[in-house]
Amino acid sequence: MFKRLILEDSSTLYVITAFVTAATVFVSITWRAVRMPRAQIEKFAQLPFAPDSTLPHHDPHA
């Protein structure tokens, strides 16, 4: 089978299998993402907005 696969034209099977594998990953992740709890989503989405803008310190090395 291996020899036939690489040396002859049986690419369809290979490409279809790769496509199905990738599509499975895509669907699984989408399913998982859609089912994420709203509270968790909001928590993640707010992470860049943590209060980090306190008074800055002058860089002593500059």
Next chain:
Amino acid sequence: MPDKKITIEYNDRVVRQFLLATVIWGLVGMLVGVLIAAQLNFWQLNFATPWLTWGRIRPLHTNAVIFAFVGNMMFAGVYYSTQRLVKARLASDFLSSLHFWGWQLIIVAAAITLPLGYTRGKEYAELIWPINIAVVLIWVVFAVNFFWTLARRREPALYVALWFYIATIVTVAMLYIVNHLSIPTGLLHSYPVFSGVQDALVQWWYGHNAVAFFLTTPILGIMYYFLPKAAERPVYSYRLSVVHFWSLVFVYIWAGPHHLLNTALPGWLQNLGMTFSLMLWAPSWGGMLNGLLTLRGAWHKLRTDPVLKFFAAAVTFYGMATFEGPLLSIKSVNALAHYTDWIIGHVHAGTLGWNGFMAAGMIYWLLPRLWNKPLYSTALANLHFWIGTVGILLYVAAMWTSGITQGLMLNATTEHGTVLAYPNFLDTLNTIRPMMLMRVIGGGLYLAGWVVLAYNFYRTVRGAQPVNGTIEVYEEAPAPAGSRLSLGATFFGAPTVFAVLAVGFATMWMLGSDLVSTAGLAGAVACLIACVALLPSRGGAWTGWYEKLLLNALPFTLLTFFAVVAGGLIQIIPTMIVQQAQNVEDRIQVPYTPLELAGRDLYVREGCYLCHSQMIRTLVPDILRYGDYSRLGESIYDHPFQWGSKRNGPDLARVGGKYPNIWHLRHLENPRAISPGSNMPTYPWLLANDLDVSVLPSKIKVQRMLGVPYGPLSAQQIFDQVDDQAKGIAKDLRAAGAYIAPEKEVVALIAYLQTLGKSVPVPPKTNPTP
């Protein structure tokens, strides 16, 4: 004392350093870009000087903009956002400094060696092996600093930007190491371990994913952090960002073969590359829409805020380039577009529009925060935006027009497809000259915009006091109960086990012999049934496993790594097996003589492969123009492969014997004497420099180690062979009226050019009678 608060001061010094380096190297890279664009119109700008010649400084441009400009921008963005997302200072000030200075040293080394002609001869992987080692070491420093910081984080959740950074670090390391595997022949030269189609596949697996994981994923992470910050609203859909990440990481790695469509690459790999490239439409556009929709309710701010202008335009260009990429990966479209300026337009829509504008937006956003002073001039930033945008549009429109014109003219036939409509390559070149000039103007405008940014940067920071951000956090970060995911649970958890078994069985099914194949099919089906059967009872636990994965950096990193490794191995391993001498059919390459090998190294040194392909595609116009299509076995001993990716000049795969030696000599001395209107540089130094034959024994020894069937040759035998062949060519030249000493470099290069396309037939295999 978990309730005791402490103040953390971020290491923003290294962010400032990388930001400054971004501006400087951006200027250098873009300036060289404008110069090489102008050289294609005005050959005189090569100045007949080796270190200013197109073939040597084009790699300087690509390396400068990718690794110096975008690299420094990426490090600035990653370090700034990571510290804030994990609420921790970078783990090590020493590693941060080492990372910065080490990277700058690498860039300087590249800027010196590339114009001097020290190159590996592979696009975006030209740097010589000592610099490759330095790159790997500094990348490890970056990785250690980043993951160490993650390990010390006070925020357990990993924001999606960090996922993109993790994928970048592990994947770039893998790609870089594999594509740079070489055996040195001396301090400044090496041969890649791969050859021919193997080398082509590995190179474009790397080249494509350098775009994916160096120019895209880290910048997407930067988008997911800085765009919400600038718009002052969270990302439109965090769910979509999760889908964006996993699908992009999983799919991107498979798409590399789309750079080799209609070539000697096995057909199944071409189909694989095309299929996965088309699949990239979904995640890429998902990401683009997520970015643009984050601006909902904030569009009015674009009128006044240059940062948002740059981000909105950058994300739009990302969408445009990622629509165009899959389109170009369709084999029939690729037949028109490949080797033409259309690809150059596509690449620059991505780099100038996506990378350059994301960099500009990030710089304008960071400047006031890192120097605690308002931006010197918002008006200048707006001016930069409009100059840059007009520049990109001119550039891209010119290259689309030029590329499609090239493709149509070079592929045009008459007499029912039996005769080329434009047999002279120069007809095409002279037709696209106005578009090439427009490219120079567009690129010049974009560079002018960057100069405006540099001035704005300088005026903003002049006299300002650099500042570091701070944050108050609890001294001991409370870890959520039960959030740990051990390595055992990571790899032996049901989701991982099922995934590995499914892939394993599928591989057995595809690659095994009859019995193994049947077992693989049965196993794959059993896996699927077991998953479905267990889902109702175990689904909750599997969900919990995934939730924990999002809080545990090491298991997350390892699984991401395995996802990208799988895509690479499945393409590369079969190709390594197929390209073995015993598997080659039809024709096989004859190993180069020592003089031809020396000539080939000169061909690589001068960057000839950047304008001349050595791959006649399986397309009628290619065959009519250049001869019989290239076979896989005809480059089996080429370390590195020289298939090329662009035809600024004609293909050379079968140029050997097509013209007499004197033709090549006159052509290299002054191309316009032979081909009026040509834009090829002159190479007077090849006629003046003596060939360095002393390195040949070492080079042939390495070639032999790599599997090229050279017989046992002593150093003296090698020198004698060089001498004999060179004298023969010099004698022939003298008979044609040119006196060239046999020891000159040009003689070796002519010897190489005259052997291109020479092969021996492989007798058909006979199957043994059972």
